[in-house]
Amino acid sequence: MLNASLPVHLTAIASLADRVRELRDPQAIVVGTTHAFGTYWLAPRLAEFSGLHPDVDLRLAVNDELVDISKQRIDMTVRFGGGSWSSMSARFLVGCEVTPVCHPSYWDRRKRPARPADLLGEKLLDIEGRSVQGGGWSDWFHAHGIDATKGKHQITVNNFSVLMQATLSGQGIALAGSPLIDDLFASGVLVPAVDITPYRVRGADYYVVEPAGQLRKQSCEMFCAWLYDRMRRDASVTNNEHLLTEIHPPAL
Structure with missing residues (x-):
């Protein structure tokens, strides 16, 4: 018969093993990120951080779920x-x-709309789930005073990378913007689908999150300093400094 306390002992051993690894490599850091942020913003810029801090062992933990980062050793x-x-x-x-974006080829056989309401007749690519948080098509149309019930030709996915792949292949128009797709805008593979000011999604921002009360490693300090500095530099290049200021949603 197995000892009833065996799971507890195994957990303690695993925790001890993790602690030993930390002592052997105090500069190691595990950074969690969503698939979207990791793919479209963080990964293309990691070489800069590694060049500045070659002694830091950086490990990415990619997950769109709200995991307990303290239990996951993040x-x-x-x-x-x-x-x-x-x-x-x-x-x-x-x-x-x-803002509504598409691949330039989407307009090969179509006339580019002159008004936001004209998008109701286009093929719209939407996203559902936790990653939306006020940034879906229904929210966008509502914010611009447009009756979205008249829309058609909509395809919905639950993953931002799939949404972008469909958009990049010219299958329709998606809602996306800074900071995630600044590189795609700069390269010209994505263009605005209509001339309109980008829509700020309130209460759906990016945060650096850590377990409360946790003593921060020196390597974490280095990564945070680089992360905020790089975000500021990018915002300056794209004229998006306004995104560096937090805007709280209105009280209900």
Whole structure:
């Protein structure tokens, strides 16, 4: 018969093993991120951080779920949401705004719309789930005083990377914007589908999140300093400094 306390002993052994690894490599850091932020913003810029801090062993933990980062041995994570998570310390990083975008080839056999309401007759690509948080098509149309019930030709997915792949292949128009797709805009593979000011999604920002009361490693300090500096530099290049200021949603 197995000892009833065996699971407890195994957990203690695993925790001890993790602690030993930390002592052997104090500069190691585990950073959590969503698939979208990791793919479209963080990964293309990691070479700069590694070049500045070659002794830091950086490991990425990619997950769109709200995992308990303390139990997952994650030092810090870049999380998308409203900025309030139980037992967590959250520091605002950057805001999120969206605008209708598409691949240039989408207009090969179509006339580019002159008004936002004209998008109701186009093929719209939408996203559902936690990653939306006020940034879906229904929210966008409502914010611009447009009756979205008249829309048609909509495809919905639950993953931002799939949404972007469909958009990049010319299948339709999606809502996306800074800071995630700044590189795609700069390269010209995505263009605005209509001339309109980007829509700031309130209460759906990016935060650096850590377990409350946790003593921060020196390597975490280095990564945070680089992360905020790089975000500021990018915002300056794209004229999006306004996204560096947190805007709280109106009280209900």
